[in-house]
Amino acid sequence: MTPMLKNFPAFLFAFLLALPLLIACQKSATPKQEIRFGIAQAPLNLDPRYATDAASERVNRLIYQPLVDFDATSKPAWILAHGEAINALDYKFTLQKKVNFHNGDALTAHDVKATYDSLLSLKDSPHAAEFANIDTTEVIDDKTIIFKLKQADTNFISKLIIGIMPKSLVEKSHTFSHNPVGSGPLKFQSWQHDLKLIRTSDNQLITLQEVKDPTVRVLKLKKGEIDLIQGDLPPELVKHLQTMPGILVDTGLGANYSYLGLNMQDGLLKNLKVRQAIAHAIDRQAIIDKVMVSNSRIASAILPPEHYANSDNVLIPYSYNPTLAKKLLIEAGVKLPLKLEYKTSTDAFRVRLATIMQAQMAQAGIELEIKSLDWGTFFADVKAGNFQLYGLTWVGIKTPEIYAKAFGSDYFPPNGFNRGRYSDAQLDKLLAEENWPAVTQRIHTQLPYIPLWYEGQFVAMQENIKNYTPKPDGNWDGLAIIETSATIARQPQKAQLQ
Amino acid sequence: MKIFALSILIFWLLAVLIGQVLGLQANTIDLNAILDTPSAQNWLGADDLGRDILARILEGIQVSFFVAIVVTVITMLVGVTVGLLAGFYGGKVDAFLMKITDIFLAFPGILLAIAFVAVLGAGIGNLVLALCITGWVSYARLARGQTLSLRNRQHVLAAESLGATVPRLLVKHILPLLGSILMVEATYSLASVMIAEASLSFLGLGIQAPNASWGAMLRDGVRYMLVAPHYVLVVGLSLMSLILAINLGGDYLRDKMDVRTEAN
Numbered sequence: 001m002t003p004m005l006k007n008f009p010a011f012l013f014a015f016l017l018a019l020p021l022l023i024a025c026q027k028s029a030t031p032k033q034e035i036r037f038g039i040a041q042a043p044l045n046l047d048p049r050y051a052t053d054a055a056s057e058r059v060n061r062l063i064y065q066p067l068v069d070f071d072a073t074s075k076p077a078w079i080l081a082h083g084e085a086i087n088a089l090d091y092k093f094t095l096q097k098k099v100n101f102h103n104g105d106a107l108t109a110h111d112v113k114a115t116y117d118s119l120l121s122l123k124d125s126p127h128a129a130e131f132a133n134i135d136t137t138e139v140i141d142d143k144t145i146i147f148k149l150k151q152a153d154t155n156f157i158s159k160l161i162i163g164i165m166p167k168s169l170v171e172k173s174h175t176f177s178h179n180p181v182g183s184g185p186l187k188f189q190s191w192q193h194d195l196k197l198i199r200t201s202d203n204q205l206i207t208l209q210e211v212k213d214p215t216v217r218v219l220k221l222k223k224g225e226i227d228l229i230q231g232d233l234p235p236e237l238v239k240h241l242q243t244m245p246g247i248l249v250d251t252g253l254g255a256n257y258s259y260l261g262l263n264m265q266d267g268l269l270k271n272l273k274v275r276q277a278i279a280h281a282i283d284r285q286a287i288i289d290k291v292m293v294s295n296s297r298i299a300s301a302i303l304p305p306e307h308y309a310n311s312d313n314v315l316i317p318y319s320y321n322p323t324l325a326k327k328l329l330i331e332a333g334v335k336l337p338l339k340l341e342y343k344t345s346t347d348a349f350r351v352r353l354a355t356i357m358q359a360q361m362a363q364a365g366i367e368l369e370i371k372s373l374d375w376g377t378f379f380a381d382v383k384a385g386n387f388q389l390y391g392l393t394w395v396g397i398k399t400p401e402i403y404a405k406a407f408g409s410d411y412f413p414p415n416g417f418n419r420g421r422y423s424d425a426q427l428d429k430l431l432a433e434e435n436w437p438a439v440t441q442r443i444h445t446q447l448p449y450i451p452l453w454y455e456g457q458f459v460a461m462q463e464n465i466k467n468y469t470p471k472p473d474g475n476w477d478g479l480a481i482i483e484t485s486a487t488i489a490r491q492p493q494k495a496q497l498q
Numbered sequence: 499m500k501i502f503a504l505s506i507l508i509f510w511l512l513a514v515l516i517g518q519v520l521g522l523q524a525n526t527i528d529l530n531a532i533l534d535t536p537s538a539q540n541w542l543g544a545d546d547l548g549r550d551i552l553a554r555i556l557e558g559i560q561v562s563f564f565v566a567i568v569v570t571v572i573t574m575l576v577g578v579t580v581g582l583l584a585g586f587y588g589g590k591v592d593a594f595l596m597k598i599t600d601i602f603l604a605f606p607g608i609l610l611a612i613a614f615v616a617v618l619g620a621g622i623g624n625l626v627l628a629l630c631i632t633g634w635v636s637y638a639r640l641a642r643g644q645t646l647s648l649r650n651r652q653h654v655l656a657a658e659s660l661g662a663t664v665p666r667l668l669v670k671h672i673l674p675l676l677g678s679i680l681m682v683e684a685t686y687s688l689a690s691v692m693i694a695e696a697s698l699s700f701l702g703l704g705i706q707a708p709n710a711s712w713g714a715m716l717r718d719g720v721r722y723m724l725v726a727p728h729y730v731l732v733v734g735l736s737l738m739s740l741i742l743a744i745n746l747g748g749d750y751l752r753d754k755m756d757v758r759t760e761a762n
Binding site for chain 1: 526
């Protein structure tokens, strides 16, 4: 007997033991490698009727499809339908393509009606007020729907950005929030700790993994435990990643507007000269150069220069000039140093920026006291008008209506976002005329906000990841076309800890 | 070990004094020196806003000591008073005061402090208040236990029968015997208050920017651990050495002053 045969039972035993292992190996060698995306904050609600946080909206853009979206200049662009105004109050939309929901149902005008009708009937939806102007919706045939409005609204088309949901499930009160069904490029698979989505075109699995701590996110990327990360990192870490072999960093312009909000009811801040002094007391270029990611740029208005409402408008940014700022304060009759309280969240990056502005303003005779509050308290104070100055960022704003909501005198919270309680008859008139260049100009000279910057966008990824670029508003639309090339050897996967 | 602890303590106490004398430029921002490594200009390097880490460490320790000492003195006064009264009078007074103490004891101290700061708002005043509200309990229990056993000592009974008033009994005849054990407790609580202050500042709920605090510096340092490890290391080691020294000092005091250990 050869040694091999003599040990045959042992071999058989070993083979049987190894069998599951071999099968497992075969399984993991499927051509489509999962793409793991590390995000700072997991989505909270995947029902487009309720979603308000940035992560949910970004995921919903991929799971659902709306009637309308925005192009690069933020003009409305047709997605599912083409439409036109029949008269001032009636709009007709025709579905263009044959589209199926992920559950197999065909998307028809009935689904559009069901989505918007349910939105209108929900009292607790944060988006319901936006559509309160819709009187009725009427299905003409499977492809055609008519929206009838209560009042004329020239911006109506650009509001139809809510993802369409299947009628059959809407009627059954399906829990879209944690089990979404749409018609977008990504199909929901599961959501335990990680949110797993499958691309319908090629079955590519995409996993969204929440990793709150920026350092941990960077380490996981370095170790190959995640494939890409986007945004929410201090610029020093981005620069660190740029030097790492095997990691690609791509940056792009941002369109999210950071600003200092002022309380326009405050005795001191009512004075335009004081507001101008604050604007001249901040060296925004120095902050952008030293502590922000590349491609960040000075802002002058909520909507960026490439936005259509802003295109012919030249706004001259307020220069850094502490001497002028001091002079303005003295002209305003303020006793120096001027003491102001600045509220911000406990986020370390926000506190860091606040500290720099504090030092810069000191040069101009402004003594800024920083109050960093936990998010709940901070945001409640901002909404209640309980502040002198606060710092926030507008994310994903596309329509010029934001100017009315943020500065119109009819839009004090809770009706809108005029948190500084700014009331200006001349601006109200321009808003009513929808004369956006004049509106922007007026806001720029009156300074109910001190404009700061649009923070640059960036994405850092393993070098085998392709077709993903950062978008100006930080959305994750690139996941619809992202590719991973199997040709480049991947680092071995770490043992699954969770 | 004793010398080691003592020398670190003296070192940090000197640091407090030096900081006072020198008039530190701990808040001077230099955007060109962000996260610089140690150099002739910045001996321990610069932080995420280009401020001198050494100056901020020295300013931070002043804050640390200030908070720790104020909180320890206040909590000791409150706690010892409650404990003495409860132990001396016993009965319903004791039951009532101890019930209150138990309620406070039932909460995790740091969580209660976080809740207080969240409600009251951040800042050094509220931080001291929050730590005081949670810190007096241990003194109260300790003082009560000791007072219970001292209450019926011969010299106390003798003084009482000679007509000594209650305050006189408490202050002259009972408190002096509590001195040593309270001293040891105070040393330990000094260290724990420092940690608590650092923890709250770490969470962004303590000392407000731009004032330096070790907790806040640690928080910032952790964010840049990958690119500027010197920042978090310097602050972490400082905090560790100080707390270690205080605790070793406490051990030493206990060995010296606690009669029970000596008898063993």
